[in-house]
Amino acid sequence: MFRQAKWNEPLILEYPDKGFTGLSLDSYSDSTARAVGEIRIPKGVLRDTPPNIPGLPEVEVVRHYTRLSQMSYGVDNGPVPLGSCTMKYNPRIAWWVAFDERIANLHPLQDERTVQGLLEILFELQKWLANITGMDVCTLHPAAGAHGELAGVLTIRRYHEMKGRADLKREIIVPDSAHGTNPASASMAGFVTVTVPTGEDGNIDLEALRAVVGERTAGLMITNPSTLGLFEERIGDIVKLVHEYDALLYYDGANLNGILGYARPGDMGFDIAHLNLHKTFSSPHGGGGPGAGPVCVKDRVVDEDKNIRLSDLLPGYLVVYDEEKGIYRLRHPGPHSVGLIKSFFGNVVPLVWAYVYIASLGPQGLRRVSEHAVLATNYFVKLVEGVRGFEVPYGKGRFRKNEVVLSAKPLAEETGVTAMDVAKGLLDAGFYAPTVYFPLIVKEALQVEFTESEAIENIERYAERLKEISRVAYENPDEAKKWPINTSVKLIDYVKGDHPKTLAPTWRVYVRKQRGELS
Amino acid sequence: MNGMTPDYTQPWISTLNGKDVEKMLKTIGVKSVEELFADIPETYRMKLEDWLRLDIGFGRPLSEVELKRLMDEKLGKNTALRTPPFMGGGVYPHYVPPVVKYIISRGEFLTAYTPYQAEISQGLMQAIFEYQSLMAELLEMDVVNASMYDWGSALAEAVLMVSRVNKGRSKFLIPKNVNPFHKRVVEAYTRPHGIKLVEVEYDRATGEVDLEDVKNKLDGETAGVYVQYPNFFGVIESGVKEVFELAHERGALAVAGVYPVALGLLKPPGELGADIAVGEGQSLGLGMNYGGPHLGIFAVRYDMRLIRQMPGRLIGLTTTKDGSERAFSMVLQTREQHIRREKATSNICTNEALMAIAAAVFMSLLGGKGLRRLAEINYYNAHYAQMKLSEIGLNTRVFKSDFFNEFPISFNGVGVRYKEVHEGLLAKRIHGGLYIGDYYPELGETALFAFTEVHSKDDIDLLAGTLSELLRRGKGVP
Ligand SMILES: Cc1ncc(COP(=O)(O)O)c(C=O)c1O
Numbered sequence: 001m002f003r004q005a006k007w008n009e010p011l012i013l014e015y016p017d018k019g020f021t022g023l024s025l026d027s028y029s030d031s032t033a034r035a036v037g038e039i040r041i042p043k044g045v046l047r048d049t050p051p052n053i054p055g056l057p058e059v060e061v062v063r064h065y066t067r068l069s070q071m072s073y074g075v076d077n078g079p080v081p082l083g084s085c086t087m088k089y090n091p092r093i094a095w096w097v098a099f100d101e102r103i104a105n106l107h108p109l110q111d112e113r114t115v116q117g118l119l120e121i122l123f124e125l126q127k128w129l130a131n132i133t134g135m136d137v138c139t140l141h142p143a144a145g146a147h148g149e150l151a152g153v154l155t156i157r158r159y160h161e162m163k164g165r166a167d168l169k170r171e172i173i174v175p176d177s178a179h180g181t182n183p184a185s186a187s188m189a190g191f192v193t194v195t196v197p198t199g200e201d202g203n204i205d206l207e208a209l210r211a212v213v214g215e216r217t218a219g220l221m222i223t224n225p226s227t228l229g230l231f232e233e234r235i236g237d238i239v240k241l242v243h244e245y246d247a248l249l250y251y252d253g254a255n256l257n258g259i260l261g262y263a264r265p266g267d268m269g270f271d272i273a274h275l276n277l278h279k280t281f282s283s284p285h286g287g288g289g290p291g292a293g294p295v296c297v298k299d300r301v302v303d304e305d306k307n308i309r310l311s312d313l314l315p316g317y318l319v320v321y322d323e324e325k326g327i328y329r330l331r332h333p334g335p336h337s338v339g340l341i342k343s344f345f346g347n348v349v350p351l352v353w354a355y356v357y358i359a360s361l362g363p364q365g366l367r368r369v370s371e372h373a374v375l376a377t378n379y380f381v382k383l384v385e386g387v388r389g390f391e392v393p394y395g396k397g398r399f400r401k402n403e404v405v406l407s408a409k410p411l412a413e414e415t416g417v418t419a420m421d422v423a424k425g426l427l428d429a430g431f432y433a434p435t436v437y438f439p440l441i442v443k444e445a446l447q448v449e450f451t452e453s454e455a456i457e458n459i460e461r462y463a464e465r466l467k468e469i470s471r472v473a474y475e476n477p478d479e480a481k482k483w484p485i486n487t488s489v490k491l492i493d494y495v496k497g498d499h500p501k502t503l504a505p506t507w508r509v510y511v512r513k514q515r516g517e518l519s
Numbered sequence: 520m521n522g523m524t525p526d527y528t529q530p531w532i533s534t535l536n537g538k539d540v541e542k543m544l545k546t547i548g549v550k551s552v553e554e555l556f557a558d559i560p561e562t563y564r565m566k567l568e569d570w571l572r573l574d575i576g577f578g579r580p581l582s583e584v585e586l587k588r589l590m591d592e593k594l595g596k597n598t599a600l601r602t603p604p605f606m607g608g609g610v611y612p613h614y615v616p617p618v619v620k621y622i623i624s625r626g627e628f629l630t631a632y633t634p635y636q637a638e639i640s641q642g643l644m645q646a647i648f649e650y651q652s653l654m655a656e657l658l659e660m661d662v663v664n665a666s667m668y669d670w671g672s673a674l675a676e677a678v679l680m681v682s683r684v685n686k687g688r689s690k691f692l693i694p695k696n697v698n699p700f701h702k703r704v705v706e707a708y709t710r711p712h713g714i715k716l717v718e719v720e721y722d723r724a725t726g727e728v729d730l731e732d733v734k735n736k737l738d739g740e741t742a743g744v745y746v747q748y749p750n751f752f753g754v755i756e757s758g759v760k761e762v763f764e765l766a767h768e769r770g771a772l773a774v775a776g777v778y779p780v781a782l783g784l785l786k787p788p789g790e791l792g793a794d795i796a797v798g799e800g801q802s803l804g805l806g807m808n809y810g811g812p813h814l815g816i817f818a819v820r821y822d823m824r825l826i827r828q829m830p831g832r833l834i835g836l837t838t839t840k841d842g843s844e845r846a847f848s849m850v851l852q853t854r855e856q857h858i859r860r861e862k863a864t865s866n867i868c869t870n871e872a873l874m875a876i877a878a879a880v881f882m883s884l885l886g887g888k889g890l891r892r893l894a895e896i897n898y899y900n901a902h903y904a905q906m907k908l909s910e911i912g913l914n915t916r917v918f919k920s921d922f923f924n925e926f927p928i929s930f931n932g933v934g935v936r937y938k939e940v941h942e943g944l945l946a947k948r949i950h951g952g953l954y955i956g957d958y959y960p961e962l963g964e965t966a967l968f969a970f971t972e973v974h975s976k977d978d979i980d981l982l983a984g985t986l987s988e989l990l991r992r993g994k995g996v997p
Pocket of ligand 1: 083084085144145146147179181182223227252254255276289293642867869
């Protein structure tokens with residue numbers, strides 16, 4: 001039976017100050033300090049007292065964070081079938097390489113000739129990602145999926161500016177199943193979001209799309225397979241329709257794991273695509289980040305006379321090979337480019353991680369990834385089909401790809417046990433929960449994605465637990481409302497956390513509120 | 520037979536054996552996995568042989584032993600420098616304690632997702648909350664978010680936030696002596712929103728923000744003012760408080776840019792009157808990583824008008840539903856993209872949480888006094904270097920005002936261009952500073968050199984000796 005570790009671990013700021021200074025660095029600097037003498041910083045900007053942080057022995061710090069880690073749950077602990085997140089195993093060989101000091105110690109502005117090894121890796125990665133997506137040029141600059149989206153929509157904006165009709169091209173179309181970052185990114189690039197509905201078959205409603213596509217359309221952003229896990233069957237028609245208005249097609253690569261090696265956004269006619277290396281390419285999610293969101297484009301001509309291509313508009317740096325000198329170089333963003341959306345190159349650790357993953361699997365392995373993942377999804381669908389209280393809305397009878405969305409609507413209506421309660425019931429059995437209440441078009445949604453990493457037994461156990469949850473919900477819904485009880489804490493009060501009176505996003509705020517300094 | 524891509528075994532994706540696959544296919548009711556992809560229109564469906572022909576990886580799976588060797592070979596092509604580079608400009612060579620690397624490599628943190636399910640993620644959430652809380656102490660600001668991508672994007676989001684809070688005001692003041700890379704990020708983010716970035720001059724004698732110019736440019740149209748301290752030249756701005764007071768007088772918001780290591784010695788932005796503080800957490804135990812992952816710091820004063828417009832995730836303190844114990848949850852999510860969509864305060868989703876934990880471990884390890892000490896060491900080493908380098912005849916006081924751990928060195932009139940100096944150093948496997956003449960043509964042949972706790976006295980002496988030799992050669996002295 002599952003029981004999560006529980007330590008009554010105080011905050012580090014609640015530990016008594018033992019006066020230690022942690023690192024021993026002094027021997028290095030005694031002589032320089034003597035030579036320099038006084039610190040001459042003007043009084044008005046010199047800090048009066050050191051930061052209010054206790055000084056602890058190293059062992060206490062290690063124990064503290066080790067205990068915290070034990071009250072945490074990742075792929076290393078068990079299945080994390082969060083839909084849309086592609087929580088696969090994060091191979092340790094990639095950790096070994098990506099965390100290497102020969103990468104950690106490189107300054108982003110270092111002379112290119114001193115970082116040839118790394119640039120070679122990044123150059124090859126650019127090329128591989130271009131081939132994997134069927135695109136021409138990839139920039140490794142963006143730090144996450146949403147950051148890639150921003151790079152993409154800013155590029156779309158630049159494209160229309162260069163064509164002299166930025167004032168007209170004001171709208172970005174997204175389906176109603178889209179991830180929240182899509183419309184949010186569109187807004188950040190100054191566009192208006194237009195939403196199109198999804199049909200019963202799980203495809204975008206083509207008639208509705210026809211009704212909104214027009215002269216004002218700057219671009220369309222879609223995820224394919226969609227967040228319902230369904231391949232957009234009429235993608236050809238959609239691409240044609242959107243291109244008729246010289247709008248660009250943006251591919252949100254969050255679900256690439258479902259078609260890796262079987263279909264490529266470039267072949268489907270997309271102009272711009274981002275990938276989430278922290279999803280499809282095994283870089284770990286780190287409890288929220290870092291990620292890496294490379295953006296790839298078809299290098300279509302933007303201005304024939306000036307020989308400007310879409311890749312010239314991309315933000316960030318490109319690694320190029322200088323044939324003449326025989327070295328790798330960085331191509332800095334040029335005059336037509338969006339510029340920089342991050343201070344320096346990109347998130348290199350996840351990039352190298354992805355490189356190791358791709359090199360290790362080879363094309364054979366990458367295709368196996370989607371085969372396993374899709375097999376896992378559809379096997380799971382069969383196991384849970386017919387479980388009382390759950391249904392699989394949209395695209396009846398269609399095979400899913402990387403993920404499937406269940407609806408607990410009947411369960412909620414008949415027993416009062418909601419998708420969130422179901423999620424807590426899964427936690428209680430030692431599994432992480434699926435993504436809940438997303439996509440928004442499914443009521444009481446549970447979005448499940450096993451990836452290629454889960455053994456058949458884990459999928460079966462997960463399905464068994466769902467059955468068990470259903471049984472409890474119908475027999476004794478009150479019990480289901482008490483979940484979880486095996487996690488390090490029981491059900492949490494979210495309202496209190498959010499209430500302006502009790503809101504405490506830092507310990508400082510909490511203490512100041514206690515003292516009556518803040519209200 | 521079962522349609523699976525043949526000839527393949529790799530431990531990470533060999534979770535299903537042949538028997539499993541048979542069972543699954545049978546349950547699903549298909550003969551071959553390929554049938555599961557049949558709804559992809561044929562024109563777009565990739566044939567196995569076409570896929571295998573593509574230049575992806577090395578054309579075949581590599582074994583782990585092969586792979587490690589290959590990567591060692593590749594990384595071996597990076598130049599092994601004799602000392603850490605004498606280079607800053609927003610990213611600095613600092614010591615990364617093994618404790619930090621160890622903690623962030625623990626699978627429970629490393630392989631977790633954003634803590635959507637709080638009850639099973641309390642340790643992770645406490646660690647992020649501790650980052651927010653420790654950073655709040657360092658900054659003396661009340662509210663710190665769970666991280667942005669980096670300093671540049673944090674600053675850009677701050678400018679966007681300022682224009683939302685001060686709706687209707689179109690100008691934002693940004694001094695010329697802030698990091699030019701950050702400025703480029705701000706330009707890219709703000710361009711679609713019609714925000715007018717107004718450049719403020721710096722005083723050519725001191726290197727500090729020109730207070731008179733701030734006064735001249737601040738008006739009723741100004742939404743906010745930014746000051747970076749130490750500024751891009753490494754110079755400690757002594758008038759931050761004055762600038763912020765001026766901003767407040769005109770109803771503009773005050774945004775501070777900080778280098779956390781320097782805050783061991785410098786007054787925190789909260790004390791100087793900042794409404795928003797941004798910065799780069801890379802110096803707190805992260806490694807430079809050739810540009811990322813880094814850690815964008817984003818903090819605001821406790822004011823609901825500001826807090827509600829913040830970008831990014833926030834972990835807050837709460838209790839269990841029965842009120843019996845302390846707990847952590849994600850708070851004020853209604854600002855975020857997954858709920859507010861196109862009206863969200865930002866599109867950020869994946870952030871730099873693991874880097875935030877690294878910074879938390881680092882700050883816990885050093886404690887307040889250790890952070891002070893670290894700042895002092897940086898100060899001493901850089902000032903020692905300044906003395907040594909001026910002894911060999913270099914102009915190391917381009918600006919009068921005191922600096923923290925980096926300063927510009929002028930190579931004007933020494934008889935050699937900085938490019939040649941750089942080549943000369945590199946020939947000895949020493950990496951000099953950052954040439955800034957392109958960003959500041961008025962400074963001519965000038966390079967920014969940084970010194971931290973990882974540079975020993977011997978390193979600095981080596982640099983001085985080598986530079987001295989190069990200068991002599993430049994003057995024609997053998
Ligand atoms: C469909 C989809 N699009 C975009 C994103 C955003 O990616 P990221 O979190 O890396 O910014 C996500 C994941 O969170 C996603 O699931």
